[in-house]
Amino acid sequence: xxxxxxxxxxxxxxxxxxxxxxxxxxxxxxxxxxxxxxxxxxxxxxxxxxxxxxxxxxxxxxxxxxxxxxxxxxxxxxxxxxxxxxxxxxxxxxxxxxxxxxxxxxxxxxxx
Amino acid sequence: xxxxxxxxxxxxxxxxxxxxxxxxxxxxxxxxxxxxxxxxxxxxxxxxxxxxxxxxxxxxxxxxxxxxxxxxxxxxxxxxxxxxxxxxxxxxxxxxxxxxxxxxxxxxxxx
Numbered sequence: 001x002x003x004x005x006x007x008x009x010x011x012x013x014x015x016x017x018x019x020x021x022x023x024x025x026x027x028x029x030x031x032x033x034x035x036x037x038x039x040x041x042x043x044x045x046x047x048x049x050x051x052x053x054x055x056x057x058x059x060x061x062x063x064x065x066x067x068x069x070x071x072x073x074x075x076x077x078x079x080x081x082x083x084x085x086x087x088x089x090x091x092x093x094x095x096x097x098x099x100x101x102x103x104x105x106x107x108x109x110x111x112x
Numbered sequence: 113x114x115x116x117x118x119x120x121x122x123x124x125x126x127x128x129x130x131x132x133x134x135x136x137x138x139x140x141x142x143x144x145x146x147x148x149x150x151x152x153x154x155x156x157x158x159x160x161x162x163x164x165x166x167x168x169x170x171x172x173x174x175x176x177x178x179x180x181x182x183x184x185x186x187x188x189x190x191x192x193x194x195x196x197x198x199x200x201x202x203x204x205x206x207x208x209x210x211x212x213x214x215x216x217x218x219x220x221x222x223x
Binding site: 048104 | 116118148155157158211214215
């Protein structure tokens with residue numbers, strides 16, 4: 001299994017600012033994933049972060065808006081840049097371990 | 113049409129009832145089918161994992177996959193108030209890490 005710690009658990013931010021979300025895993029993993037969970041919507045994959053390479057973004061998500069860092073095999077950050085109220089959502093970090101996907105508890109972001 | 117459709121509920125049942133949760137999908141390439149449970153303000157946790165068609169049972173939970181109908185189900189027997197949560201179905205094709213999730217069904221089990 002994998003235990004994921006995500007920080008912050010929640011935040012209220014002003015529009016136009018940026019927020020960086022941290023994800024720490026208790027074991028080394030090759031791939032880390034960032035998801036968005038909007039109210040009434042399904043979890044949507046934002047990007048996949050591999051250590052030592054650029055993140056791979058899904059359709060509809062771009063690096064300028066959601067820059068990702070992956071400095072080592074246990075840690076990643078997702079930044080939500082130049083925020084607008086439409087970015088209000090829950091952001092989740094996920095990893096694969098033994099063919100199972102594990103999730104952090106999420107970061108609940110409100111943009112005002 | 114979404115790749116995965118799931119009734120958002122909410123679904124309210126009395127304690128002890130049998131609960132049936134369902135998802136339909138359109139992509140015939142999906143081979144792996146998962147059910148996740150998500151409590152309020154928590155991340156999803158894996159409940160059941162099924163490969164291809166058939167049934168899988170784990171305690172009070174049974175997962176069914178009917179690939180011919182592109183339909184999956186999760187049954188909860190003897191439901192408890194502690195089962196109150198949102199249940200998410202997820203699917204993936206072989207050789208890919210990408211999960212496609214349903215919107216989740218909110219379940220409330222009344223004591």
